[in-house]
Amino acid sequence: MNGAQHILEAFHRHNIQTVFGYPGGCIMPLYDALVDDVSVEHVLCRHEQGCALAADGYARASGRLGVCIATSGPGATNLITGVANAHRDSTPMLVITGQVPSSLIGTDAFQETDVLGMTLGIVKHSYLAESADELPSILEEAIELAQSGRPGPVWIDIPKDVLLAEAAVAPTCRPTPKEAACPDLTSATALLRAARKPLLYSGGGISLAHAEKSFRDFAESSGLPAVVSLKGIGNPGKHSAHNLGMLGMHGSRAANRAVDECDLLLVIGARLDDRATGKLEGFAPNARLIHIDADAAEMNKLLSTELTIRGDLNTVLRELTQVLRETPLEISEWRKQCQTWRTTGGFQAADNEEPLTPITGPAFIRQLSRIAPDDTTIACDVGQHQMWIAQYYQFDHPRHHLTSGGLGTMGFGLPAAIGAQFARPDSTVLNVTGDGSFMMNAQELATIRRYNLPVKLIIMDNQCLGMVRQQQELFYNNRECQINLDDNPDFVAMARAFDIPALKIERTDQVRRGIETILAYHGPMLLHVAIAREENVWPIVKPGGSNREMIDETRRNSADKKEKVA
Amino acid sequence: MTTESCNSTPDYTIACRMNHEAAALERLCQVVRIRGFRIAKMAVETQDGVLDIALTVQGTRPVTMLQSQLEKLHTVEEVILTTPVLAPATSRTA
Numbered sequence: 001m002n003g004a005q006h007i008l009e010a011f012h013r014h015n016i017q018t019v020f021g022y023p024g025g026c027i028m029p030l031y032d033a034l035v036d037d038v039s040v041e042h043v044l045c046r047h048e049q050g051c052a053l054a055a056d057g058y059a060r061a062s063g064r065l066g067v068c069i070a071t072s073g074p075g076a077t078n079l080i081t082g083v084a085n086a087h088r089d090s091t092p093m094l095v096i097t098g099q100v101p102s103s104l105i106g107t108d109a110f111q112e113t114d115v116l117g118m119t120l121g122i123v124k125h126s127y128l129a130e131s132a133d134e135l136p137s138i139l140e141e142a143i144e145l146a147q148s149g150r151p152g153p154v155w156i157d158i159p160k161d162v163l164l165a166e167a168a169v170a171p172t173c174r175p176t177p178k179e180a181a182c183p184d185l186t187s188a189t190a191l192l193r194a195a196r197k198p199l200l201y202s203g204g205g206i207s208l209a210h211a212e213k214s215f216r217d218f219a220e221s222s223g224l225p226a227v228v229s230l231k232g233i234g235n236p237g238k239h240s241a242h243n244l245g246m247l248g249m250h251g252s253r254a255a256n257r258a259v260d261e262c263d264l265l266l267v268i269g270a271r272l273d274d275r276a277t278g279k280l281e282g283f284a285p286n287a288r289l290i291h292i293d294a295d296a297a298e299m300n301k302l303l304s305t306e307l308t309i310r311g312d313l314n315t316v317l318r319e320l321t322q323v324l325r326e327t328p329l330e331i332s333e334w335r336k337q338c339q340t341w342r343t344t345g346g347f348q349a350a351d352n353e354e355p356l357t358p359i360t361g362p363a364f365i366r367q368l369s370r371i372a373p374d375d376t377t378i379a380c381d382v383g384q385h386q387m388w389i390a391q392y393y394q395f396d397h398p399r400h401h402l403t404s405g406g407l408g409t410m411g412f413g414l415p416a417a418i419g420a421q422f423a424r425p426d427s428t429v430l431n432v433t434g435d436g437s438f439m440m441n442a443q444e445l446a447t448i449r450r451y452n453l454p455v456k457l458i459i460m461d462n463q464c465l466g467m468v469r470q471q472q473e474l475f476y477n478n479r480e481c482q483i484n485l486d487d488n489p490d491f492v493a494m495a496r497a498f499d500i501p502a503l504k505i506e507r508t509d510q511v512r513r514g515i516e517t518i519l520a521y522h523g524p525m526l527l528h529v530a531i532a533r534e535e536n537v538w539p540i541v542k543p544g545g546s547n548r549e550m551i552d553e554t555r556r557n558s559a560d561k562k563e564k565v566a
Numbered sequence: 567m568t569t570e571s572c573n574s575t576p577d578y579t580i581a582c583r584m585n586h587e588a589a590a591l592e593r594l595c596q597v598v599r600i601r602g603f604r605i606a607k608m609a610v611e612t613q614d615g616v617l618d619i620a621l622t623v624q625g626t627r628p629v630t631m632l633q634s635q636l637e638k639l640h641t642v643e644e645v646i647l648t649t650p651v652l653a654p655a656t657s658r659t660a
């Protein structure tokens with residue numbers, strides 16, 4: 001077996017059946033080996049960024065390893081945004097790139113780039129395979145590492161001669177690590193019992209640890225009022241009575257209020273990102289903090305914490321559930337208080353059912369949330385539409401909401417939806433995108449067509465880079481700059497050019513029909529939704545401001561718009 | 567590698583052991599920089615595929631944060647702070 005065949009062998013051993021890639025010179029030996037392989041499905045995207053983001057979407061939707069492959073030089077550099085995206089959101093990913101032959105490394109050879117050096121800051125770990133003999137053990141280690149502890153992308157750069165060289169090494173199988181013992185939870189329980197207003201704050205770490213069920217059990221049996229980060233949306237489930245929604249910059253008043261007033265904050269699988277906490281000095285000012293996470297380096301990183309517990313979240317949550325079941329918390333006053341906030345300070349968009357009025361973002365998403373089937377997965381892009389999804393769509397599971405949280409990558413949604421559809425072929429997968437974001441990876445329409453994926457695309461078209469426009473309005477005195485997209489292509493015609501049927505709606509009375517039509521269609525379909533240009537996401541906390549200072553619609557900037565003359 | 571030590575920011579000395587793999591030192595230096603420290607002095611010895619690194623770094627952030635980020639590197643075996651760590655500041659923000 002040569003190096004390339006060893007890679008496929010590792011895929012077989014780890015039951016990796018779907019990979020996303022794009023061929024080229026130095027990775028050709030692997031593509032040659034693929035010709036004779038019957039079990040690995042290689043998905044050809046139309047740009048390496050699409051490959052990496054599709055692998056990311058696949059991993060997020062399935063909870064399994066995402067794999068992407070590219071050639072050296074431009075292939076590798078094109079992957080970078082997607083790998084950085086995975087790194088920031090801790091997606092388990094294996095990245096394989098071809099490199100120029102060993103003897104040519106360092107000679108500025110054709111399509112040589114220093115991949116190892118260039119990617120150090122966006123990987124969990126990386127390797128340069130120096131010989132075919134070491135490749136099998138590198139692959140084993142990389143696959144394990146990408147998925148263990150706090151997951152992340154692991155990159156293997158492989159010179160072409162290493163892919164071609166014969167290696168006799170028998171494939172290694174590493175022993176699976178033993179289940180870790182549960183850390184001591186006595187102090188945590190004592191703090192919880194001493195608190196009068198305890199609050200649960202969870203994030204993306206729950207699904208990364210595959211702890212969705214343990215979390216749900218804990219949340220239910222503890223009856224703790226709960227807030228979530230952007231990545232934690234779906235953790236409490238859509239029927240949870242205690243869920244106050246997302247906290248932070250575009251969070252609900254209820255969630256931010258509860259954080260402000262709580263006397264104990266139990267943070268599980270979240271890293272206290274600045275978009276969630278706002279200005280740290282004003283964050284949870286009355287609370288003691290307990291931080292439970294898989295990554296020790298997150299502890300005390302930004303806020304000093306009363307108690308840190310590092311461990312497997314599944315184990316910890318099960319144990320905590322047990323303890324609280326035996327003696328429940330007595331916090332009915334606080335629960336009642338949070339309930340009141342929940343009814344007055346949640347996201348209840350008035351549905352604008354006036355039939356002939358323009359469509360508004362929040363009302364559209366609410367309608368979508370009511371109509372779409374329960375197991376729908378939504379991959380969003382970045383901007384106002386992303387926040388409306390976070391605010392108004394009722395998710396029942398964190399893996400149903402795919403969003404680029406840490407990096408905020410415009411162009412994430414379409415390839416991520418492709419990956420998600422491969423991961424969950426029988427479920428409804430939607431890409432909800434903006435007119436700006438859609439154009440960042442629009443080439444992947446060709447991938448949807450080629451594999452006849454029934455992905456539904458919804459473009460919320462406000463003819464501008466809405467999120468930037470909003471901040472220019474509110475924080476730059478309405479001085480609009482480079483956000484205008486009123487010369488967008490005809491999205492319907494564009495989809496049709498890829499042989500994807502499409503439909504445009506612009507009035508409220510067309511919303512229901514529009515959504516029902518695309519959902520009922522058996523193949524891919526695009527819905528172009530024209531919405532008002534001037535709409536904002538409310539509430540909003542000024543970047544760097546405290547979550548206590550939420551700005552709402554009454555503070556719109558009516559200053560005359562100033563645009564640069566062309 | 568030596569640069570002049572500046573007086574305003576504290577110095578910390580760190581002993582670090584890591585595997586001698588491709589890009590090992592770059593990986594280490596990159597973490598030091600991105601987490602807010604400057605390398606003022608660095609000595610490296612290699613033995614049986616292991617690097618022994620003595621580092622002096624300068625920075626105003628808590629050095630224990632740098633320690634935990636270095637420990638997170640897959641090929642790092644051990645990170646020891648050889649200067650005593652000052653008691654943490656009373657402020658809640660790290």
Ligand SMILES: Cc1ncc(C[n+]2csc(CCOP(=O)(O)OP(=O)(O)O)c2C)c(N)n1
Nearest residue numbers: 383384385408410434435436437465466467
């Ligand atoms: C690759 C990339 N470039 C720039 C940005 C900065 N950015 C954040 S939101 C946004 C506007 C997005 O516009 P659109 O997709 O139309 O969404 P909208 O806000 O209008 O709903 C921009 C430019 C980004 N997040 N990602």
Ligand SMILES: [Mg+2]
Nearest residue numbers: 434435464466
């Ligand atoms: Mg837009």
